[in-house]
Amino acid sequence: MTDAGSALKYTRVAMLLHWTTVLLVACLFALGAFMVELPKGPARGYYFALHKSLGICAFVLLWVRVAWRLGHRPPPLPDSVPRWQAHLASGVHATFYVLLVMQPLSGYLSSSFSGYATSWFGLPLPSWGWRDAPLNELFTELHVLCSITLLVLIGVHIVGFLSHVLTGQRSLGRRMWPW
Numbered sequence: 621m622t623d624a625g626s627a628l629k630y631t632r633v634a635m636l637l638h639w640t641t642v643l644l645v646a647c648l649f650a651l652g653a654f655m656v657e658l659p660k661g662p663a664r665g666y667y668f669a670l671h672k673s674l675g676i677c678a679f680v681l682l683w684v685r686v687a688w689r690l691g692h693r694p695p696p697l698p699d700s701v702p703r704w705q706a707h708l709a710s711g712v713h714a715t716f717y718v719l720l721v722m723q724p725l726s727g728y729l730s731s732s733f734s735g736y737a738t739s740w741f742g743l744p745l746p747s748w749g750w751r752d753a754p755l756n757e758l759f760t761e762l763h764v765l766c767s768i769t770l771l772v773l774i775g776v777h778i779v780g781f782l783s784h785v786l787t788g789q790r791s792l793g794r795r796m797w798p799w
């Protein structure tokens with residue numbers, strides 16, 4: 621297929637929100653995987669607190685993004701894009717928004733039922749629960765399940781992006797590219 625050439629780009633603000641989210645989510649995955657392997661102690665407490673604080677930033681950023689998105693529709697795709705691809709892409713994007721709400725919420729709930737305090741860079745936040753091992757485990761499992769689903773979707777998203785770039789539809793791949 622030839623390059624769609626004139627595919628319209630997202631706005632600068634949409635790009636800034638997209639790539640800040642990507643950076644934050646990548647840090648959260650790395651931090652999450654690293655901290656759960658640490659032995660109990662001050663280092664584990666420090667990295668858990670950092671993960672929770674950054675996770676809350678991701679939650680707030682998500683709502684900023686939703687607010688922006690409600691007022692700014694994404695640029696239309698060129699007619700050369702098959703309908704099934706357009707549907708798949710919007711399905712993946714919509715599921716991202718849902719998961720980026722569920723992931724921090726399940727983390728917050730897991731933390732609330734763990735018996736440990738939840739704070740945002742040192743600022744104490746209300747606990748939504750009490751020390752309860754089964755509930756803590758339930759929300760931790762939900763948190764992990766969301767993160768696995770998020771990883772799978774990120775994989776599908778990147779394959780979609782690469783398929784455009786590798787089949788010569790570079791302008792489609794550049795819709796979210798600031799440069």
Ligand code: HEM
Binds near residue numbers: 645646689713793795
């Ligand atoms: C944490 C990882 C990521 C998340 C959560 C994410 C989320 C999203 C969402 C929600 C949209 C749709 C924007 C909207 O219409 O509101 C989008 C679009 C896009 N993303 Fe990502 N993304 C991620 C990583 C990436 C990566 C790594 C790449 C490139 C390698 C990428 C490339 C793109 C492109 C090109 C678009 C525009 C799609 C189009 O043409 O409509 N994304 N992304």
Ligand code: HEM
Binds near residue numbers: 673676730
């Ligand atoms: C988009 C935001 C977030 C992402 C992508 C994320 C991702 C992760 C990942 C990948 C892990 C490691 C899971 C494992 O391998 O066991 C993890 C663990 C954890 N996260 Fe998050 N997280 C996010 C937000 C939050 C928030 C907001 C909180 C709490 C306020 C939180 C609390 C926790 C806790 C307590 C654990 C440890 C669970 C355990 O004991 O195994 N997370 N997170």
